Amino acid sequence: MLRLYVVVALSFSLPVVASPRQGKQTYAFCAVCHGERGEGNHTVGAPQIAGMEEWYVREQLLKFQQGVRGTHPEDIAGMRMRPMARYLQNTAQIEAVSAYVAALPTLKSTSTLKGSWVKGEVHYKLCIACHGADGKGNSQLKAPALVGRSDWYLLTQMRNYKAGVRGNDPKRDPVGMTMRPITMTLDEQAMIDVVAYISGLR
């Protein structure tokens, strides 16, 4: 009899197809930090995710789950994200929530950094090849869009790449690895300037 309950319950918890309803439901987990509209929350280190590309959300969730991202001791926010991603237990949930996040309208985020737009434009030349002159990204090259992301988040991630906190695993994260040499050429101020330039892109 008890087993019957378990079976019934499991059949509820493992739907095969991803549905928009499931996306919304699963997103409730994310909303605690990332906000109902995906606007993010700087205090807890949660970036804006509204309007992130579907493929990028999915890939990052998988990286968190597999311990490719969010396992470096210095990556404090990433280490908070990792157990959350692990709780998404099947691909259907990941698909559904990625689609849901991608469909959320991107919100204008407030700027938290003061950098030079002009100097940033010079440094941004390094990024154009993959992320595009408009910062919209290139899914073929697995380069996500940069516009619409929280500026403090972009800065943190560049620091992380530079320090080898993110993208340090050539086997499991070759794409992240490509970011490393590029960030190596930028000092702290240059990174802030680049972020200022990206924030100005529309």
Add this chain to the structure above:
Amino acid sequence: MTEQNFWQKYIFSTDHKIIGMQYMFTGMIMALIGGYFAYTFRMQLAFPGTEVFGFGTVSPHEYNSLVTNHGTIMIFWVAMPVLLATFGNFLIPLMIGCDDMVFPRLNRLSYQVFLLSAIVLVASFFVAGGGFGGAWTAYPPLSAQAKYNMTQYGATLWLIAVALEFVAFLLGGINFITTLMNSRAKGMKMYDIPIVLWMIVLASILFMASVGPLIAGAIMLLFDQTLGTGFFDPAQGGDPILWQHLFWFFGHPEVYVVLLPAMGIVAEIITVFSRKKLFAYKTVLYTAFATGVLSFFVWAHHQFIAGIDPRMANVFAVTTLLISIPIAEMLFVYIATLYGGSIRLTAAMLFALSFLAAFLIGGVTGIFLGASGADIYFHDTYFVVAHFHYTFFPIAILAVFAGLYYWFPKMFGRHMSETLGKIHFWGTFIPFNLIFLPLFFLGAAGQHRRIYSYELFSELNSADFQNLRVLATVALIVMLIFQLPFLYNFFASMLRGKVATANPWQANTLEWAAPSPPPHGNFATLPEVYRPPYEYSVPGRESDFWPQHEKPSGESKA
């Protein structure tokens, strides 16, 4: 007396009976909320990730909030108002034979503050970020900083609600103590006071003596939350462990604050329904005193592994095991009272006896946790959860039901249905054991508390363990369903039950000298007391009870 309108009579009343009932109904509503929370998180544990009927999917954040507020509600907004305030308010003036509390307006204020605290708590579930989820013990730094707990408003409202609740019970406690000491009927000496009143007043004294440090702590925590002070923040020179001391210095006596009134209620009921004098009245009283005093010296057994000086644990292990002695003795007294009795298994008596049977389990399992060496393993496992539910459930549910079935005729002047009462009893007691016995086993297997889902833990994710979790959840649902006959019985009997006489159970204590229900002012003429409260089956008398207020006939002087 002038005629009162509805508002004066029921909402802004200063009548101790109405205030007692206000506490009772508020407590019942809060119990329904607490029960609903328990149902929701038990469903999540048994069927992780599914949509819970009546709630939706439970996220880890919501899960923490449900667990936290279930605990907070059941202790502060169910056990305390029902055991202390309802029975204290209703019974104290009636059982000592006076017309009302000494401070009726203070009494009304106490309920109003309490109601406000309940509203603030319920409001905290609906603010941005949701209700507080840092466990009912609210250990900082988690509870102190929004960046850790993610419930900026929920945490603050929760803390304010708890602090207000303390204020309400401080006001009520002053009233209880003063009334018992000053307003007793003529002839009622110290040892003529019914045990339940002693227990309620002792509990009030314990509460008032222990809550001070925690109120101070709550203010400090409130400042940490809202003003960014660092009382409990090590980065600013504070100490997170300090909160634990303040909390448990109150938190452990709090257990006895609710236990003693429950013990008192049970004492009244088993004497009446076994027609026996209470075995060694003074022993009960002294053990209650001893328990009360000892309860101030055991608090750190909640913190054995919290990072206190390990030598301190040795002291607290000794005091903790010593407190088992008065409690065990009190239970022995109650069992001894049954010897040679003539036991009537009414619904009230069934609940009272089940209290003894169940509380014994809670008592002996506590020894595992008080023994410091064993606690290293059991601390924060489901063994603890099962243990304190085996103490709190008999206290806050079984004893309360016993009291309600027993005093219902006095409260409302009508009888509850005994048949429905017995259905309710078995439908509560059997599922209760089926909920918590599996949890002892799971706890012994190393399952920790407040865990959202055990699917990630390979040792705990076996099918057998999951079956036990399902068993506990199904039993909980059955038990909740069996509360429906009670609710029907309660409200239907209030309107249509068999009319009760002044003393339907043939009991001795003074509340049965008043009409059922007692009018405002309680007694037509204030009674006088001639003998102790438990003179049942006195040899040489025709009837097997001898009310305290009955004038001795002729020769013998009481």
Add this chain to the structure above:
Amino acid sequence: MDLIIEQASSFAADIDMVILLIAVLAGFWFFLAEAVLFYFIFKFRQRKGVKAQYITGTRKEEKKWLHWPHNLIIVCDLVIIFFAIKVWYDIKQDLPPAQEVVQVIGRQWSWQFVHPGLDKQLGTADDVATVDELRVKVGVTYHFKLESRDVLHSFSVPVFRLKQDAVPGRVFTGWFTPTKTGTYDIQCAEMCGMGHGLMQGRLVIEDEAAHDEWLRNKAT
């Protein structure tokens, strides 16, 4: 206890012994009390024409029914206290000398472990840091240095029967000696926020050769 959950540390059996001792002593009183309770309820149920007895419980021959259990319980309590404190002393107060030291850091919501490298010294260049995975050698006595970076956590290893809270701003030292190889759960036992229920770590106990092999792989 070892039927329910394995013993994998040198002191697990000691703790289980205390638990068994309490189970026997407390269980005796528990079953005795319940048996008497139910016997009384049955024996003295209401019967027609039988009046209850009048017993005050104040006479000496009546009170002995309280005094003897009272004294016996004190004896039982003293026995339990003795063994509980002895085990407590061995585990928490009297640390045996360490052969190796590992660092354990709790943070929302993961465990970070710093293992000494092949030189067996913590704090040198070849230390190996991992997240959510602790690897130790069987039969080696470890000290752990427990820290927290944010809120309270509790480092709990059920198979070791070991538990210690981590408090920000403090470093606690404890010890363990693994006694059998295998892979076990590490749980967080103190509410630490939203991810508390997902804060799971793994403990891998392996023999020296396998452990050194793992260290060498990490070093490259």
